[in-house]
Amino acid sequence: MSGLTVFLDGKPVTLAELPLKGGGQAAVFPVVGDDGIVVKLYRDPPGPEQERRLTRMLTMSPLAARPTNAFQPPELAWPTALARGARGEFLGYAMRRFGEPAHIQLIGLFTRAQRRKLFPERADWRFLLGVAWNLAFMTARMHHDNLVIGDFSSSNVVVDANGFVTFLDCDSIAFTDPATGELFPCLMHTTDYSPPERQAGGPASRATDDFALAVLVYQLLTAGNHPFGGVPHDSASESTVKDNIAASCSYVVRPERVVIPRGTVDPSVLPPDLLTLARAAFGPGVLAPAARPPAEAWLRALNKERSQVRICAIRPLHAYGSHLTSCPWCTRVATTGHDVFNGPAPLPLPDPPPMEEERPEGRLSPALKVALLVALVVALAVAAKHLGGG
Missing domain, CATH: 1.10.510.10 (Transferase(Phosphotransferase) domain 1)
Structure with missing residues (x-):
């Protein structure tokens, strides 16, 4: 949805209705149809000193002398234009957009x-x-x-x-x-x-x-x-x-x-x-x-x-200073269970039950072993009684 229309160097642009972020002093709005810039609007009417500050900033190009490659963004989101209302009143300024992702x-x-x-x-x-x-x-x-x-x-x-x-x-x-x-x-x-x-x-x-x-x-x-x-x-x-x-x-x-x-x-x-x-x-x-x-x-x-x-030999996301003889992040995992850099460790699976040993043909089953043991005990008891009576 569209919101306020402001003028950047005399050119009208329409701001999105909802800000990207806001604080007590100002809010930053996207520009409809232009993802490359945002406009910061002050909540309270800014005074002439703030307008003069921004006007002077537009004449400066700080850090411009540093050589950078094509992959490096500017180090400063420097003002690019003043934002004014329909009557020419100073409202804020525009700058290049640096947002997620x-x-x-x-x-x-x-x-x-x-x-x-x-x-x-x-x-x-x-x-x-x-x-x-x-x-x-x-x-x-x-x-x-x-x-x-x-x-x-x-x-x-x-x-x-x-x-x-x-x-x-x-x-x-x-x-x-x-x-x-x-x-x-x-x-x-x-x-x-x-x-x-x-x-x-x-x-x-x-x-x-x-x-x-x-x-x-x-x-x-x-x-x-x-x-x-x-x-x-x-x-x-x-x-x-x-x-x-x-x-x-x-x-x-x-x-x-x-x-x-x-x-x-x-x-x-x-x-x-x-x-x-x-x-x-x-x-x-x-x-x-x-x-x-x-x-x-x-x-x-x-x-x-x-x-x-140094890079940990066990966990590749565990990098650490060369002054240490062992990985501090692995030590932390071992003592606290918390890994600062890797995701939560998966819960260990329970040990599987021991596989029942296959019985070769002719081997006695446990139930049969018990029955035979009981019969043997009874037979020994009867034999002992007869021996005592003889």
């Missing part, structure tokens, strides 16, 4: 069911390592181009079947207009990926991006575990991820402080260099932005591990 949200890689549904026979640990590398590369490139992601989370990034990533919601990116020098800050953030200074109302920065990147890389390499999950032992009430970040309480750094959620993957699955970076980010780096490893450090460490991944 070709692209899925990064959060879809955090559960086995979604991994198997969307990337059957492919989404092993080696694949997740490659996605983490692409995410770190994109972050480093954006910082090189003086862009700050700001609202960096598992819901704002999509990934394709080759592991390439694309950042959505580019209208929230913080940047300085290269032509005018005007700073456009990022006003949005996602609490589960925000360091304490961001939660307290501070501005987005490269350091806040570096914190979110560390959390996302850790989640990818542990098949979805958040490094600030669990409840501190000294907590009087249910603790949230946001609370644990604010309290600098991560089981990756101080496991003795936290009641770790059941089923959590042990941090030791991370190769040593990556685990060192994680402990720096989730330890001193929580409260000290300068102590957080930058995107380039993650990129170097991830790149080193990509060529050293």
Whole structure:
């Protein structure tokens, strides 16, 4: 069914009645008759500053200098046109469409069911390592181009079947207009990926991006575990991820402080260099932005591990770091019964009953054996009576 008609560069397009996704700030609609683009409409009338931001973004081409092949999608879903109403009022903007089944949200890689549904026979640990590398590369490139992601989370990034990533919601990116020098800050953030200074109302920065990147890389390499999950032992009430970040309480750094959620993957699955970076980010780096490893450090460490991944000889979807002497995922299956990467193991069939041995001709049947044994006992008893009486 058709919905609102908007104008992109003066050309009318009709939006589908139902959005693809929606949040508190805006909703994203497909365009009727054009599967290549979507239009993001703001729920509340956007002010002139947002219109100016989008207008300036249309003059920029970030990350355009990076050579890519024909199979790689753009790393940014950058605005392509302003969306206006019939009276010329600013409503939102258009961008290239990145949706299922070709692209899925990064959060879809955090559960086995979604991994198997969307990337059957492919989404092993080696694949997740490659996605983490692409995410770190994109972050480093954006910082090189003086862009700050700001609202960096598992819901704002999509990934394709080759592991390439694309950042959505580019209208929230913080940047300085290269032509005018005007700073456009990022006003949005996602609490589960925000360091304490961001939660307290501070501005987005490269350091806040570096914190979110560390959390996302850790989640990818542990098949979805958040490094600030669990409840501190000294907590009087249910603790949230946001609370644990604010309290600098991560089981990756101080496991003795936290009641770790059941089923959590042990941090030791991370190769040593990556685990060192994680402990720096989730330890001193929580409260000290300068102590957080930058995107380039993650990129170097991830790149080193990509060529050293081991493949389990028993289960092909069990890939793991070269620092381990045995497959951690097989060990997990043996101890918990849960396989992080393969589907649920089929229930073992009951042992078949032993086949009855064929009786050669002339062999006595069990029933006949019992009858003869009874007769023999009776005969012996009679004989004994006669012998006693003689």
